[in-house]
Amino acid sequence: GDSVTQMEGPVTLSEEAFLTINCTYTATGYPSLFWYVQYPGEGLQLLLKATKADDKGSNKGFEATYRKETTSFHLEKGSVQVSDSAVYFCALSDATNAGKSTFGDGTTLTVKP
Amino acid sequence: NAGVTQTPKFQVLKTGQSMTLQCAQDMNHEYMSWYRQDPGMGLRLIHYSVGAGITDQGEVPNGYNVSRSTTEDFPLRLLSAAPSQTSVYFCASSLGHFNEKLFFGSGTQLSVL
Numbered sequence: 001g002d003s004v005t006q007m008e009g010p011v012t013l014s015e016e017a018f019l020t021i022n023c024t025y026t027a028t029g030y031p032s033l034f035w036y037v038q039y040p041g042e043g044l045q046l047l048l049k050a051t052k053a054d055d056k057g058s059n060k061g062f063e064a065t066y067r068k069e070t071t072s073f074h075l076e077k078g079s080v081q082v083s084d085s086a087v088y089f090c091a092l093s094d095a096t097n098a099g100k101s102t103f104g105d106g107t108t109l110t111v112k113p
Numbered sequence: 114n115a116g117v118t119q120t121p122k123f124q125v126l127k128t129g130q131s132m133t134l135q136c137a138q139d140m141n142h143e144y145m146s147w148y149r150q151d152p153g154m155g156l157r158l159i160h161y162s163v164g165a166g167i168t169d170q171g172e173v174p175n176g177y178n179v180s181r182s183t184t185e186d187f188p189l190r191l192l193s194a195a196p197s198q199t200s201v202y203f204c205a206s207s208l209g210h211f212n213e214k215l216f217f218g219s220g221t222q223l224s225v226l
Contacts, residue, residue, distance in 0.1 A: 004155075034214065043117075043203055043217030044156075089155065095211045100171065101146075105155040 002027045006090050006104035013080055013111050021075040021088055021107045023064075029096030033057075033066055033073040038087040038106070047075075047088070080111045115139050119204050119218035126194040126225045134189040134221050136204030142216070144207045145187040146171070147179065149200040150220075156203065162187055194225045 007022040025031065032051045036044040048057030053068035062077045073090060090104040120135045138145065146161035158171030162181040176198060178190040187206075191198060202221045207213040 043219045045217065046214040049214060093211055100158060100161060101215060103156040105153060
């Protein structure tokens, strides 16, 4: 079945540091890939997505590239801010699995001033 | 725009009690789903629906029932609450069931004593 594996957290960075959160996936078909962000006390919201190999999703300074050869979708940001502190979820949606979304366990990011 | 609305936000139940978590969306989305979020386990799919009158089981359906009589509403019923059902529950919807981002409600925090 489908699965998503994220790097274990929590991750603590200083403001303006470089961020990488690793994500790899296993899927039967050819999935779409997503990063969602969850701020304290809120539901998840889409951060970015990519639908085919070599696509790069980007939003709010975050980027992730769909790498089919390594089955990866790592999230990066060049300079994090305190306001980026949140839980980040990698997810996939697979048409061969009725389009159901599969989520990773989430990575908690804390950015200190 | 209301988006996805979940009620209640908090609930405490005793073992064996039943209750219904409400979910409504005003975006005319065909696809709706329920997830539970537990520490270290990410989001797990409970039930989902690809349209009014159609529901199916997700990864962890035992102890939960759903129905979809209208496009807008997708209630989740706990038949006989157990402590193992203590969790945060999220309802989500999307325009389609593949390749589309999910819109999440703000969650229901449920404690079963």
